[in-house]
Amino acid sequence: MGLLSLAIWLPIAFGTLLLAVGRDENAGVVRAIALVGAVASFLVTIPVITGFNGSTAAMQYAENLDWVPRFNIHYALGVDGLSMWFVPLTAFITVIVVIAAWQVIEQRVASYMGAFLILSGLMVGVFCAMDGLLFYVFFEATLIPMYIIIGVWGGPNRVYAAFKFFLYTLLGSLLMLVALVYLYFKSGGSFDILAWHKLPLPLHTQTLLFFAFFAAFSVKVPMWPVHTWLPDAHVEAPTGGSVVLAAIMLKLGAYGFLRFSLPIAPDASREYAWVIIALSLIAVLYIGLVALVQQDMKKLVAYSSIAHMGFVTLGFFMFNTLGVEGAIVQMISHGFVSGAMFLCIGVLYDRVHSREIASYGGVANTMPKFAAFAVLFSMANCGLPGTAGFVGEWMVILGAVKYNFWIAFLASTTLVFGAAYTLWMVKRVYFGDVANDHVRELQDIDGREFLMLGLLAAAVLAMGLYPKPFTDVMNVSVAELLKHVAVSKLN
Amino acid sequence: MTPMNWPVVYPELWLLVAGCAVLLVDLFTSDPERGPAYWCTQVAIAVFVAIQLGDYNAGSTAYGMSGMVVVDPMGRLLAAFAGLSVMLTLAYARPTLASRDMQKGEFYMLTLFVLLGISVMCSANNFLVVYLGLEVMSLSLYALTALRRDHALATEAAMKYFVLGALASGFLLYGLSMIYGATGTLEIPKVFDHIANFRINREVLVFGVVFVVAGLGFKLGAVPFHMWVPDVYQGAPTAATLLIGGAPKFAAFAITIRLLVEGMLGLAVDWQQMLVVMAVASLAVGNLAAIAQSNLKRMLAYSTIAQMGFILLGLSAGVVGGSTVTAGNAYSSAMFYLVAYVLTTLGTFGLIMFLSRQGFESEQIADLAGLSRRAPWVAGAMTVFMFSLAGLPPMVGFFAKLAVIQSLVTTGTTFNIVLAVVAVMFSLIGAYYYLRVVKVMWFDEPVQTAPIVRGAGVSALLALNGIAVFVFGPFSGGLMAMCRDAIVKALAN
Numbered sequence: 014m015g016l017l018s019l020a021i022w023l024p025i026a027f028g029t030l031l032l033a034v035g036r037d038e039n040a041g042v043v044r045a046i047a048l049v050g051a052v053a054s055f056l057v058t059i060p061v062i063t064g065f066n067g068s069t070a071a072m073q074y075a076e077n078l079d080w081v082p083r084f085n086i087h088y089a090l091g092v093d094g095l096s097m098w099f100v101p102l103t104a105f106i107t108v109i110v111v112i113a114a115w116q117v118i119e120q121r122v123a124s125y126m127g128a129f130l131i132l133s134g135l136m137v138g139v140f141c142a143m144d145g146l147l148f149y150v151f152f153e154a155t156l157i158p159m160y161i162i163i164g165v166w167g168g169p170n171r172v173y174a175a176f177k178f179f180l181y182t183l184l185g186s187l188l189m190l191v192a193l194v195y196l197y198f199k200s201g202g203s204f205d206i207l208a209w210h211k212l213p214l215p216l217h218t219q220t221l222l223f224f225a226f227f228a229a230f231s232v233k234v235p236m237w238p239v240h241t242w243l244p245d246a247h248v249e250a251p252t253g254g255s256v257v258l259a260a261i262m263l264k265l266g267a268y269g270f271l272r273f274s275l276p277i278a279p280d281a282s283r284e285y286a287w288v289i290i291a292l293s294l295i296a297v298l299y300i301g302l303v304a305l306v307q308q309d310m311k312k313l314v315a316y317s318s319i320a321h322m323g324f325v326t327l328g329f330f331m332f333n334t335l336g337v338e339g340a341i342v343q344m345i346s347h348g349f350v351s352g353a354m355f356l357c358i359g360v361l362y363d364r365v366h367s368r369e370i371a372s373y374g375g376v377a378n379t380m381p382k383f384a385a386f387a388v389l390f391s392m393a394n395c396g397l398p399g400t401a402g403f404v405g406e407w408m409v410i411l412g413a414v415k416y417n418f419w420i421a422f423l424a425s426t427t428l429v430f431g432a433a434y435t436l437w438m439v440k441r442v443y444f445g446d447v448a449n450d451h452v453r454e455l456q457d458i459d460g461r462e463f464l465m466l467g468l469l470a471a472a473v474l475a476m477g478l479y480p481k482p483f484t485d486v487m488n489v490s491v492a493e494l495l496k497h498v499a500v501s502k503l504n
Numbered sequence: 505m506t507p508m509n510w511p512v513v514y515p516e517l518w519l520l521v522a523g524c525a526v527l528l529v530d531l532f533t534s535d536p537e538r539g540p541a542y543w544c545t546q547v548a549i550a551v552f553v554a555i556q557l558g559d560y561n562a563g564s565t566a567y568g569m570s571g572m573v574v575v576d577p578m579g580r581l582l583a584a585f586a587g588l589s590v591m592l593t594l595a596y597a598r599p600t601l602a603s604r605d606m607q608k609g610e611f612y613m614l615t616l617f618v619l620l621g622i623s624v625m626c627s628a629n630n631f632l633v634v635y636l637g638l639e640v641m642s643l644s645l646y647a648l649t650a651l652r653r654d655h656a657l658a659t660e661a662a663m664k665y666f667v668l669g670a671l672a673s674g675f676l677l678y679g680l681s682m683i684y685g686a687t688g689t690l691e692i693p694k695v696f697d698h699i700a701n702f703r704i705n706r707e708v709l710v711f712g713v714v715f716v717v718a719g720l721g722f723k724l725g726a727v728p729f730h731m732w733v734p735d736v737y738q739g740a741p742t743a744a745t746l747l748i749g750g751a752p753k754f755a756a757f758a759i760t761i762r763l764l765v766e767g768m769l770g771l772a773v774d775w776q777q778m779l780v781v782m783a784v785a786s787l788a789v790g791n792l793a794a795i796a797q798s799n800l801k802r803m804l805a806y807s808t809i810a811q812m813g814f815i816l817l818g819l820s821a822g823v824v825g826g827s828t829v830t831a832g833n834a835y836s837s838a839m840f841y842l843v844a845y846v847l848t849t850l851g852t853f854g855l856i857m858f859l860s861r862q863g864f865e866s867e868q869i870a871d872l873a874g875l876s877r878r879a880p881w882v883a884g885a886m887t888v889f890m891f892s893l894a895g896l897p898p899m900v901g902f903f904a905k906l907a908v909i910q911s912l913v914t915t916g917t918t919f920n921i922v923l924a925v926v927a928v929m930f931s932l933i934g935a936y937y938y939l940r941v942v943k944v945m946w947f948d949e950p951v952q953t954a955p956i957v958r959g960a961g962v963s964a965l966l967a968l969n970g971i972a973v974f975v976f977g978p979f980s981g982g983l984m985a986m987c988r989d990a991i992v993k994a995l996a997n
Contacts, residue, residue, distance in 0.1 A: 032884075081903070083984040084910060146906070150897035150978075157891060160939070164947040172947055176939060183935055187928040191909060195921065198914040 015076040016060055017090040020100055021138045024054040024107065028130030035123020044115055047126035051111045054133065055104040065097055067486040070493035072143060072207070073097075080147070085202050089144040094490030095271050095341065098483060099140040099264060102348050105472075106260045107133035110253040112465045113356055117252065117363055118166065125166060129253060132158040136257075139265050145193045145204040148272075152229075152265060153186055159254065159262065166251040174242075174249035181242040185232035192225035196277070210276040213502045219281035226274045227289075233266025236326060237295045240319045247315035248368070252359030255311065259318050260352035264344045267325045271341075271494070275329065279498040286330040293330070294423050296323025301430030305437070310361075310368050313438055314354045317394060320427060321347050327424060328409040331416045332498060337491045338484055339408025345483060346393070346401030346476055353390040353469040357383075360462055361442075365451045370441050374448025379455040384443045386458075386466040391439045393473045395432040401476035512568030512575050515555045515583065516623050522548035523616035530609025538607050542598060545612040549587050549594075549619065556584035565993065567629065571691055574629035578839075578990040582758045583626040586751035589846050590619050593750055595965055596854035597743035603861070604741055606651050611743075614651075617644040618747060622755040625762075631680045631690040634759050638676070638723070641755060642669050645748055649740045661739025665748075668722065668732040676719025682712025683768070692767040699770035710774050716763055717778045723756040726816055727785035730809045734793075737805035738867075742860065745801060746853040749808060750846050757842050760819065761835060761994065769831075772823035779820040780923065786813030787930040794937045800869045803937060804852055807893060810934055811845050817927055818908040824915045831995055833914065836988035837907035843983065844892070844904035847976065851889045851969040855882060858962050866952075869941060874950025882963060883945045885970025892973045894938040895931050900977040905931065907984065 014022075027050025035043040066073060072091030080088040092100060110129050118125045135158070138151035156179055164175035197204055200212050214222070232239045243263075247255045275282050297320050304316035321343065328340025360383060361376070362368055377384035393400035396407075406427065413421035447453050458466065476483060526548065530541040560580040567574050594615065601607040621641025628634040646669065650662035684690055686708040687698040698704060721729035737745050764775050790810030797803035818838030822831040859866035859875075859882075866872075876883040892899035905928075912924040976983065 080978070081981040081984065083981055083988065084906070150902070153897045153902075157896060160942075161946055164943060172943055175943070175947070176936070179939060180932065180936060184932055187932055188925070190906070191913065191921070191924050191928060194906070194910050194913040194924070197910065198916060 015090065016057065016074050017092065017100070017137075017141045018076060019057045020054065020061065020104065021090075021134045021141065023057055023134070024050060024104070024130040024137075025134035027051075027054070028127040028134070031123045031127035031130065035127065037120065037122060040119070040122045043123045043126060044111075047111050047130065048108075050130050051104070051108040051133070054130070055101065055108050058101040058104045058137075061092065061097065061100050065092075065486055067094065068489055070094065070490045075143070080144075084146070084197070084204070086146045086204050087144045088147060089205065090141040091143045092141055094487035095494065096140045096268065097486055098341075098345050099261070099268065100137050102345060103133055103136045103140070103261050106257060106348065106352055109352065109356070109465050109468065110256055112461060113256065113359060114251075114253050115461055117359070121165065125162070125253075128158040128162050129257065132162075132257060136261050136265065140268060143206050145196065145206055145209065147204075148206070149186070149190060149193055152269075153183075155262065155265070156182055159258070162254045163246060163250045166254070167249040169249075170245070171249040174245040177242045178246040181232050181239065185229035185239075188225045189229035192222050196222065206272065210497065212277070214278070216280055216284070216503055219278035219502070220284070223274055223278040223281035223285060226269065226278070230266040230269040230274065231292070233269070234263055234322050234326060235266070235319060236289075236292045236323070237300060237319070240296070240300070243319060244312050244315040247318075247355075248309060248311045252355060252362070255355040255359075256352045259314070259355055260348040263318065263322055264348065267322065267329075267340070267344055270326065270329050271337075275498050276494060280501050280503055282330070282498065283332070286332070289326055289330045290420060293323040293327035294420065296320055297327070297424055297427045298430070301427060301434065304434040305430065307434075308369055308371065310358045310370055310438065310442070311355070313370075313434060314351065314358065314394075317354075317431065317434060318347070318351050320431065321351070324406055324409050324424065324427065327420075328405075328412060331409070331412040332495060333412050333415050334488075334491055334495060335408050335415065336412025337495065338487055339405050339412055341487055341491070342408060342480060342483055343405025346405050346473070349469055349472045349476065350390060350393045350400075350402050353386075353466065353473065354394055356465060356469070357387045357390060360458060360466075364455055370438060372449070373442040373452060375443070375445045376452055376455065377443040378447050379452060380457045382463065383458045383466075386470055387443060388439060389470055390473065391435045393477070395435040396428055399474070399477045401473045401480075403477055404480045507570050509566065509568035512566050512573055512627070515552055516620060516627075518555065519548065519552055519616055519620040519623060522552075523613050523620065526616060527609055527613045530612070536607070537602070538609060538612070541609045541612045542594065545616060546591055546594060548616060549591050552619070552623070553584045553587040553591070556580045556587065560584065572630045572633050573624075573627045575627050576990070576994050578761065578994040579626040579758060581986060581990045582754045582839075583623045585843055585846070586622045586626070586754040587619060589750040589754070589850055590615060590747070592850050592854070592965070592969070593743070593746045596850070596857050596962060597746065599962060600743060600857045600860055604652055604743075605654070606741060606743065608651070611648065611651060614644045614648050615747065617641075618648070619751065622751055625755040626758040628759065628762055629692050631684065631692070631763075634762065635673070635677055635680065637755070638673060638759070641752060642673065645744070645752065648744045648747060649736065651744065652741050655741070657739040658741055658744075661736045664732055665736045665740075672719050672722030672729070675715050675722065679712045679715025679717075679719060682708060682715065686712065692762055695767045696769060699768060709768075709771055713768060713771050713775050714778070716768075717775050717782075720756065720760050720763070721782055724753070724760070724812050724816070725809055726782040726812050727789045727809060728782070730786065730789065733809055734802050734805040737808070738799055738802040742801065742853055742857050742865070742867075746850065746857075749804075749849055749853065753842060753846055757815070757839065761991075764819075765822065765831070765835065766994065769823070769828070773826075776820045776823060779816045783813045783816035783820060784923070784926060786810060786816065787927060791930045791933045794934070797937070798869055799867055800856060800872070800941070801853075801867050803869065804849070807934065807937070808849070810930065811841075811893070813930070814905065814908050814927060815841050815845070817923060818911055821911045821915050821920055824917060824920075828995075830911065830915050832988060832992040834911040835995075836984070836991040837911040839987040839991060840907050840980070840984050841904040843987070844900040844976070847969070848889050848892045848901060848973050851885060851966060851973060852893075854962070854966055854969060855886050855889070858882065858966060869944055871952060872941065872944045873948040873952070875945040877950055878952070879963070881967050885966045886945060887942050888970040888974050890938040890941050892977075894935040896935075898974070898977045900973050900980060903977050903980045903984075
């Protein structure tokens with residue numbers, strides 16, 4: 014079994030084991046198995062990083078088996094510089110989620126942990142799949158555990174949020190399915206993504222394919238105006254659900270643009286780049302303002318996620334190295350930062366059971382250690398130099414300047430808006446006088462919470478201070494991608 | 505061609521003998537559980553399946569009874585699947601029969617006769633044999649629906665089923681007589697030849713085809729001939745519902761292929777248009793009406809109508825611009841869809857019977873509330889069934905939908921690609937009501953607290969059924985290849 018297969022199936026095997034044997038009576042064992050499974054799944058992704066060869070754009074750790082011969086579907090896996098970092102990132106976030114749920118989830122622990130482990134394996138599968146249909150199977154299958162997670166452990170309005178999440182995402186994906194089958198037909202019976210990259214297609218076909226993929230990925234990212242499921246899902250989901258949703262699931266959509274839209278329909282991508290750019294700028298500007306007026310902390314971070322993901326899509330469609338690399342770096346850093354932001358909200362929510370900003374004030378007085386972490390992550394969220402949030406945004410803005418000054422100008426307003434909504438929340442929640450008795454009675458974070466926040470803080474700082482390892486591995490792949498996109502595929 | 509060639513009809517003869525034997529065996533047993541009759545029936549069907557599968561691929565097509573019947577891989581495969589689904593149906597149904605006044609020898613005998621009719625239809629090579637098989641099956645099913653005599657809903661359902669079923673048979677017979685009048689033959693291969701080679705008045709043929717398609721539409725339960733489906737599914741005792749909704753679909757598919765494809769492929773341009781209209785209407789009506797249902801059986805009935813729409817779409821993609829190169833692909837996708845659908849349906853109705861008990865039918869969607877806490881394995885199986893019907897990977901339902909969409913898209917015509925988009929959009933609507941069932945099982949608190957009394961056997965069977973739906977998806981390559989092979993051989997005749 015190859016390394017990537019192991020990274021996919023190990024967490025799924027652990028998750029299935031938990032579903033099969035776990036009961037609430039033996040919750041302690043369940044938690045232990047879940048942690049072992051998550052850590053083991055993370056450890057098997059370490060060799061993916063250390064053994065990765067950054068000097069080639071070819072697929073590495075490739076595996077290829079016949080799967081459904083009737084349709085020539087293969088079980089084909091592989092990673093390149095575009096996708097490599099998401100494999101360990103997914104496994105890492107899953108470890109954090111398991112730690113975060115340790116004491117918080119008391120009901121149906123086994124199902125909760127099992128769902129997250131299975132989800133983790135499926136998401137790794139999305140990033141590794143090199144067969145169009147295998148990609149689709151993983152992409153769609155992630156909906157099932159997330160639907161259950163939101164619906165079972167979510168907040169009061171969880172049913173509505175779970176349905177909205179599921180149906181919105183399914184709408185886009187079904188159009189993508191038709192597009193995938195059409196590509197299968199056009200390529201003479203192959204689901205091989207790399208073969209599709211080379212397939213010449215007339216412009217109107219490319220346009221249809223581009224918009225079919227756009228339907229799937231823009232909902233997942235999510236881009237304005239199909240973003241409305243995200244705030245609902247985030248608000249209702251349990252903390253772990255929000256973390257995974259923001260840190261990994263949104264990236265599935267962004268990754269799809271890189272793997273499908275750009276290389277398969279390069280001419281249509283250039284033709285309709287303005288659509289993406291316009292929608293991304295709306296996300297950055299308008300959603301930034303929307304975030305400013307939120308009363309609910311989770312909603313605020315959810316809207317800030319949309320704005321940050323707007324940066325990602327913007328970077329992709331600048332068609333230059335800085336833009337694309339910056340966007341990928343932004344995806345990774347947003348994985349750490351947004352995950353950490355939701356965890357911070359979770360820490361407060363577990364104690365006070367409120368997500369309203371107005372319920373807090375002066376938390377720094379009673380929870381100094383926690384406030385230090387929270388402020389660090391908030392700074393990263395508004396892109397302070399030295400934190401992970403800065404690197405990606407800076408690179409995308411530089412890339413945008415090369416493309417068009419005014420786009421760069423509008424995009425860089427995010428630094429103002431981002432700082433505004435994040436710091437204003439920090440001020441209202443953490444600083445000032447102790448607002449009420451709830452805040453006065455707060456206990457500072459314990460060892461478990463310190464561990465999970467500390468791990469994320471280390472990642473955020475490491476990436477902010479020394480991003481070179483992250484960008485080095487993607488240089489060649491991004492250059493190859495851009496070279497490919499620059500050449501017309503019309504015939 | 506030997507005149508009689510008896511081995512060709514051995515499976516049917518076996519079922520006929522077994523049916524009579526079961527009735528006799530039952531006369532001499534006093535067991536209120538009807539154990540001997542049940543086990544004899546199961547063994548008889550198992551032997552039947554073994555005969556069918558044993559040499560399903562043993563060389564070329566064979567004819568018997570002076571060309572009245574044919575055995576080919578498609579017929580054998582469909583009959584074997586029908587036999588397997590009847591076996592599963594009986595296993596699910598048995599614990600519920602006694603309390604519903606249906607635990608009688610007649611139940612098993614009639615079930616065997618249903619299968620006999622199905623088997624006859626699968627191997628029919630003549631218009632009259634098609635009709636004969638259809639009536640053997642239908643009359644037995646009417647009787648099965650009415651078996652619960654003192655139950656008003658069941659009686660009403662039986663009446664409706666009988667009246668509309670008889671009407672449909674009439675349509676079919678009228679259409680076939682038109683074709684007979686125009687071509688001068690009842691034998692399906694000769695009809696095909698005559699349409700291809702002689703100058704036959706096309707109006708008469710198309711007139712006949714309209715009635716044939718209407719009759720088949722009734723049997724498949726496609727809009728606008730679907731009126732009986734919800735009432736019968738809901739009203740009939742669940743055991744009978746499953747007998748109606750499972751195995752007979754294989755027979756309906758078999759005669760659709762025999763009549764329309766093997767007999768009247770020359771008129772494909774005409775009947776394909778009708779199928780497309782019926783398919784889109786079925787998808788629309790089935791999916792939209794299912795949303796409004798609170799009765800699980802009625803919801804599943806509408807979902808069946810929608811699923812039939814998908815099968816009809818597969819059937820309508822066979823002939824493109826007069827060329828039949830895509831035919832094997834298209835019809836085998838429909839066949840695979842059918843197998844996937846029946847496998848899933850067996851589980852859903854099996855679950856309804858599993859949850860029912862004396863005086864309580866567990867037919868409402870709300871009755872499933874909190875099932876994930878009361879019976880996690882069963883809830884898990886039902887979740888798999890629902891996601892499979894909704895077409896989510898990695899369940900088998902996804903691969904079935906993929907097969908049909910693929911058969912549409914690879915025709916390469918804009919019209920068929922638009923049809924594929926329409927189909928997936930309707931399956932998005934469909935996802936809503938399947939998700940609602942999952943929601944009730946997982947997100948809601950249990951309302952029913954009475955313990956589930958059924959034995960471990962049925963529960964294990966349900967779990968196996970769930971695993972099959974789950975596993976047949978990713979590992980469906982073999983089954984797909986079998987379907988394709990069978991269809992290609994049937995077309996080659």
